[in-house]
Amino acid sequence: MTPAPSSTAARESDEKVADRRAYRSVIERLSKASVDKHWEPYRDIPWDDPEFLVDQTDPRWELPDVDKLGGHPWYRSRPPETRARIGLWRVATAMKIGLQFENLLKRGLLNYAYRLPNGSPEFRYVYHETIEEGHHGMMFQEFVNRTKLPVRGMPGPLSLIAQVAPWIPLISTELFFVFVLGGEDPIDHVQRKVLKDDREHHPLEETIMRIHIAEEARHISFARHYLRNRVPRMPRHRRLMLGVASPVVLGVMARIMLAPPGPMIRRFRIPPSVVAEVYLRNRAAKQEIRDSVARTRELCVDIGLINPLTRRIWRVMGIWSDPRPARSPGP
Template sequence: MTTPSRTSAPSSTADRERDERVAGRSAYRAVIERLSKASVDKHWEPYRDIPWDDPEFHIDPADPRWELPELDRLGGHPWYRSRSPEVRARIGLWRVATAMKIGLQFENLLKRGLLNYAYRLPNGSPEFRYVYHETIEEGHHGMMFQEFVNRTGMPIRGMPGPLSVIAQVAPWIPLISTELFFIFVLGGEDPIDHVQRRVLKEGRAHHPLEETIMRIHVAEEARHISFARHYLRNRVPRMPAYRRFLLGVAAPLILGVMARIMLAPPGAMIRRFKVPAHVVAEVYLRDPGARRDIRDSVGKTRELCAEIGLINPATRRIWQVMGIWEAVRG
C-alpha cells in the first residue's frame, strides 16, 4: 500500500490558492474589458452632444433655476432667503460654476496621473486601453466644464492658489504607489458623484444646461469610479502588510481633505456676495447636517476600505478625527 505523501495537503492548499488567484485575475480582466467596451458603446462629446447655442440653454444669471437648493445648507438659511431673487440666482450660479471649475482642475491632475500610470504598463495590459478611454472622457468633461464657466461670464477661479500649487504633486503619486493614487481618485470623484446624484433626484426644476452636463458626468464617472474600486480590490489584498497599513493611514487623511475641497463653499463667492462670517459658520461648520454631508460623501469609499482591509482599530481613529467615520454596514 502506498503511504500518502506528507506534502499532499499543503500542495493541495497551494494549488487551490493559485487557482483562486488565477480566477480572480480573470474576473478582474473581464471587468476592465467590459468597462472599455462600455466607453466605446456609450460616450458623449461636449461640442456634439450639448446644444450650447440653443436659446433654452442660454445662461441668464438672474434665472431663478440657479437658486441654491436647500440640500446646499446655505440655500435654506434665512440670510440667503432674505436676498433678492436676482442675488440668490447669482449666488447659486457662482456655486455651480465654481464646482465645475474645481472639477476640471481635479480632472486635469487625474489625467496627468493616469498617463503617468499608463506609461509603465506592459504590453497586453487590459488597464492600458481603459486608462486611455478614461483620459479621453475626462478631457471631454474638462471642455464642457470650462465652456460652462466661460458662458457664465463670472470670474471663477476654482481652487485657491496655494492649494492649486500643492495639488501639482498629485500626478506623480502613481510613481510612488498606484494604490494611493486611486484612493486620491475616489477622494475627488465620489463626493461630487454623491452630490450630483442627490441633486438630480431632488425633483426640482434645473437649468437644462446644468442638468445635461450633470447627467453626462454621472454616467461616465460611474465607469471611472468602478475601475478605481475594482483596481483597489484586486491590488490591496496582495500588498505587503506594512504597505497596506501605510495606505490605511493615508486613506482617511486624503479622503477627509478631498471631501472638504469638493464640498466647501467657495471663498471667492463668500467675499463677492458678502456672506457674513456667522452665516458661514452656522451652515458649513456648526450645522450637524453639513458634517453629515461630508461623512456621507465618502460613504462608499469608506465601505470599500473596510472590505479590502484598510480599516483597523488604529486607522479607524484617523477616520474619526477627520470627521468621516460611520460604522460600515455588513
C-alpha cells in the first residue's frame, strides 16, 4: 500500500497551489487595469496647445534639486537661458535613453512571449505592456523632436553592447526581469521626486511624466511579482548565478539612467572639476544611485538573492545599503 503523504508535504503542496492562484490573479488584474486605464500619446497630450510648446529658454526647464548640478555655483552663475537649455538637454536625453531602453525591453518581452504556452496569463499582460511601451517611445521621441536639440541618448559603444538585452529571455527570464527593473526603477524614482519638489514644471514634461509613472507602476509590479513567483523555485546554482549577476546589471543600469550625458557636458563646456565634484565625488549623488534601486534591492533580499558573496558585489557596484532597523512598537 502506498503510504499517505505527510501533512507537511500536503500543506506545502496546498501553499504552492494557493501561491500560483494568487500570482495568476495579480497578472489578470494588471491586464484588466491596462484596458481600463491607458493613454494614447497623440490623443491625450495636446502637443500643439500654446502652453505645451517648447521654448528652450523657458525657466521651468532649469535643473531640479534631484540633479546635484542644479545647486552648484558654476551652474547658478550661468545666464538664465543657459541654465534652461542645460535642464532641457538633461530632460531630452533622459527621454531619448528611456525610449532606447524601452525598445530593447519590447523586443525582449516579445522573445519571452514567443515561447509561452497556450493559456498563459503572462502572454496577454506582456502584449499590453509592449503596446504601452510603444506609446511611451512615441511620446518620448515626439518630445525630443520638439526640443530641436541634437541629443543622441546612449553612447554608441554602449548602445551596441545593449543589443544583447532582447536575447536575455532566451537564457534566463529571471535575469531579463531584473534588467527590466534596472531600467524602470531609477527613472520612476527620479520622476516621482521631481513631481514632489514643489517647483513649477512645464506642462508638457509634467503630463508625460504622470502618464509614464502611472503605466510604469503596472510594468514594475509585473516584474516584481514574476520574480517573487519564479526565483524561490529556481535550483540553488541558478539562483546563485542570478544573485551574482543582478547587482552588476542594476549598478550599470542605474548609472546609465542617472549619469550626466557627455554631449551636454561638452556642449556647455562644463568643467571636468565640476562634473567630478557633482557626480563622482558627491555623497548625495552616490546616495541617489543607491536610493534609485532601493525597491529592487529589498526585493532581492526578500527572494533570497542576497548572501555574503553577492552582498560584496552590491557594495562594489555602489548600490548596497544596509536595511534600516525596524521601529520598536510604542508603549
